[in-house]
Amino acid sequence: MPKTRVLQQGRLLPALEKRLAETYDVHPLWQEADPKAFLAAHGGEFTALVTSARFGADAALIAAMPNLKVISSFGVGLETLDLDAARARGIAVGYTPDVLNDCVADTAFVLVMDVARRITASDRFVRRGDWPKGQFPLATKVSGKKLGILGMGRIGRVIARRASGFDMEVRYHNRRPLTDTEHGYEPTLKGLAEWADFLVIASAGGPETRGLVSGEILDALGPDGYLVNISRGSVVDEKALIEALQQERIAGAGLDVFEDEPNVPPAFFELDNVVLLPHLASNTHETREAMARRVEENLAAALAGKAMVSAAA
Ligand code: 8YV
Secondary structure: OOOOEEEEOOOOOHHHHHHHHHHOEEEEHHHOOOHHHHHHHHHHHOOEEEEEOOOOEOHHHHHOOOOOOEEEEEOOOOOOEOHHHHHHOOOEEEOOOOOOHHHHHHHHHHHHHHHHHOHHHHHHHHHOOOHHHOOOOOOOOOOOOEEEEEOOOHHHHHHHHHHHHOOOEEEEEOOOOOOOOOOEEOOOHHHHHHHOOEEEEOOOOOOOOOOOEOHHHHHHHOOOOEEEEOOOHHHEOHHHHHHHHHOOOOOEEEEOOOOEOOEOOHHHHHOOOEEEOOOOOOOOHHHHHHHHHHHHHHHHHHHOOOOOOOEOO
């Protein structure tokens, strides 16, 4: 039997690419000089698309693949996948939630600790040779403080669990209160920001959360408050954040995500009260392999006419 033709939209984990190529007839779309022209000529040859949260699958790509039955995406984020367009055609869409919760929550805490205790700032201090000239300035204690979570979903809940190890009180803001958590609900994001010492963003991206963390929210967090974002850069008004950091209207920020990745506004580089990571929260050998396995499981299940392990549509 000929191998199923699978279109691969962009680069993936090398081990995943290797295994996919062993099982399927994979075509790398990113190697096409003119992907649109390629799709116009060959889009109908593929029943499956493998993509990632980063590359997504928009309505135009889905429309260019008239025989598409399955999309298997690497990542938990769904905002780059046009689920409505997929649903309208009955295309099964798989993604990789849950398996990355631990590492993303760990990264949230790396950022909480780093920005408050000024870990990378003090590393810069040592490397600059400044230690013999004087003591590094005092930092802020984390244990026992108040942690506000915007988006108490799968990842938010694991962040809350981590917080209990630091004896922190946790409250959260979601569109609606949850019935299965002991943590306090703040009906408004502003109220959560006013209450919190640390405001951690763990919500989904996309139009519904765009710009939620505005200058007003940052002012509610205040000069002793810290912002941590491990979700999507789009949730924060980045210009307002830069201003708030420059004017020390908040104490600091720890950011794994940005509005226009991989382009980070150079204004951040001038600031010592911000920690900047290159969207690495899920980047560990263990988690990336688990995500890769889920991509393969979802793809194989849907092609066999079975339910995906993690279906988004
Ligand atoms: C990935 C992510 O770094 O899963 C997600 O949605 O943002 C990250 O885990 C990346 O986007 C996968 O392509």
